[in-house]
Amino acid sequence: MNAPRRIYLDNAATSFPKPEAVWQAMDRFNRGVGASAGRGAYREAVEAGRILDSCRDKLRRLLGVAEAARVVFTFNATDAINIALKGVVRQGDHVVTTWMDHNSVLRPLSELEERGVARVTRVRASAEGVVAAEDVAAALRDDTRLVVMLHASNVTGSLQPAREVAALAHARGALFLLDAAQTAGARPVFPDEIGADLMAFPGHKSLLGPLGTGALYIREGVDVLTLREGGTGSRSEEDRQPRDLPDRHEAGSHNLPGIAGLEAALDYILARGLEDIERHKRELCRSFLEATAGAARLRVLGPRDPSAREPVFSVQIDGLDCQEVGTLLDAEFGIKARAGLHCAPLAHRAIGSFPGGAARLSFGPLNTLDDVAAAAEALRAIARASSG
Numbered sequence: 018m019n020a021p022r023r024i025y026l027d028n029a030a031t032s033f034p035k036p037e038a039v040w041q042a043m044d045r046f047n048r049g050v051g052a053s054a055g056r057g058a059y060r061e062a063v064e065a066g067r068i069l070d071s072c073r074d075k076l077r078r079l080l081g082v083a084e085a086a087r088v089v090f091t092f093n094a095t096d097a098i099n100i101a102l103k104g105v106v107r108q109g110d111h112v113v114t115t116w117m118d119h120n121s122v123l124r125p126l127s128e129l130e131e132r133g134v135a136r137v138t139r140v141r142a143s144a145e146g147v148v149a150a151e152d153v154a155a156a157l158r159d160d161t162r163l164v165v166m167l168h169a170s171n172v173t174g175s176l177q178p179a180r181e182v183a184a185l186a187h188a189r190g191a192l193f194l195l196d197a198a199q200t201a202g203a204r205p206v207f208p209d210e211i212g213a214d215l216m217a218f219p220g221h222k223s224l225l226g227p228l229g230t231g232a233l234y235i236r237e238g239v240d241v242l243t244l245r246e247g248g249t250g251s252r253s254e255e256d257r258q259p260r261d262l263p264d265r266h267e268a269g270s271h272n273l274p275g276i277a278g279l280e281a282a283l284d285y286i287l288a289r290g291l292e293d294i295e296r297h298k299r300e301l302c303r304s305f306l307e308a309t310a311g312a313a314r315l316r317v318l319g320p321r322d323p324s325a326r327e328p329v330f331s332v333q334i335d336g337l338d339c340q341e342v343g344t345l346l347d348a349e350f351g352i353k354a355r356a357g358l359h360c361a362p363l364a365h366r367a368i369g370s371f372p373g374g375a376a377r378l379s380f381g382p383l384n385t386l387d388d389v390a391a392a393a394e395a396l397r398a399i400a401r402a403s404s405g
């Protein structure tokens with residue numbers, strides 16, 4: 018009997034599958050190494066340390082930054098964002114974010130607001146899901162300490178004017194934190210060129226590493242207080258957290274099986290090249306937009322220009338709840354997509370799909386044009402059937 022067809026289109030949540038080498042590297046680590054890094058001088062502990070350093074250096078290369086120590090391992094993008102926000106924002110500070118941002122930004126900021134630490138301005142976005150740099154400029158104040166914005170939306174795929182916003186923030190003496198959850202590994206993203214003082218990103222989405230991996234880049238001169246303290250395997254005689262990076266922000270044992278897998282994923286990405294991945298993703302965008310254009314009862318939200326977006330598509334079908342669309346995609350076509358608000362309620366407000374939400378199909382670097390064709394055909398078929 019043939020296995021049921023499975024087309025995984027939830028890459029905006031986490032990518033699947035991973036390159037075979039990722040699974041092999043994790044297996045090799047788990048079976049053959051299994052030790053914590055920086056905690057011993059025996060062979061396996063040294064090997065764990067080597068993997069940690071080597072993975073960090075590959076992230077440095079990918080980001081085009083000078084110092085690997087400024088790339089701190091985290092457990093996901095949310096973890097990196099929390100370290101950055103809570104380590105930078107001080108009592109009485111003003112923070113600017115946007116309606117397109119994810120709950121991983123919105124919720125920590127609401128918490129800081131509720132605790133009376135920060136005041137927050139949330140800048141609106143267009144119906145296509147794009148924030149205007151001028152609107153961010155208008156929100157900046159003398160006491161603005163930080164501007165935090167995502168690079169591409171996890172709802173509409175829309176790219177945001179990160180460079181312009183960074184320059185505006187700097188002109189007013191504020192720092193800029195970029196949430197690159199949907200772009201790191203999907204296209205060249207160089208924080209120093211963009212002007213990101215801090216950049217948070219997951220290892221498990223377009224970087225193709227395993228779940229439980231992520232990182233925060235901290236530009237030289239940016240002081241980030243710790244979110245947590247603990248053992249680092251370094252300066253163990255001192256009872257205070259080391260001040261040097263990356264140990265300052267890496268308390269406790271690392272997710273080394275995940276980091277071993279991430280290193281293998283970075284080998285894949287560095288060999289293939291970010292430009293090639295970006296080209297491929299633009300092709301997926303173009304193909305999906307073309308294949309769904311003009312379909313009766315089917316609406317694809319977000320920019321129509323393939324070069325203005327990542328291949329993350331929220332769709333609505335007239336007369337159908339988005340959960341029903343998600344269920345039909347899975348049950349009838351083996352397509353794994355996510356329906357709802359995608360942890361971004363304000364983004365759905367901006368584009369007019371709140372509170373119902375939308376079904377989201379998100380393509381990763383390993384998806385093919387055949388996957389796009391199958392997804393578009395499935396959506397057209399569901400839309401046709403819904404009219405009867």
Ligand SMILES: Cc1ncc(COP(=O)(O)O)c(C=O)c1O
Pocket residue numbers: 029030092093094095096119121167169170171196198199218219231
């Ligand atoms: C824009 C954006 N920011 C942050 C996150 C959180 O990422 P993680 O699941 O790695 O914490 C996501 C995940 O979907 C996202 O799309």
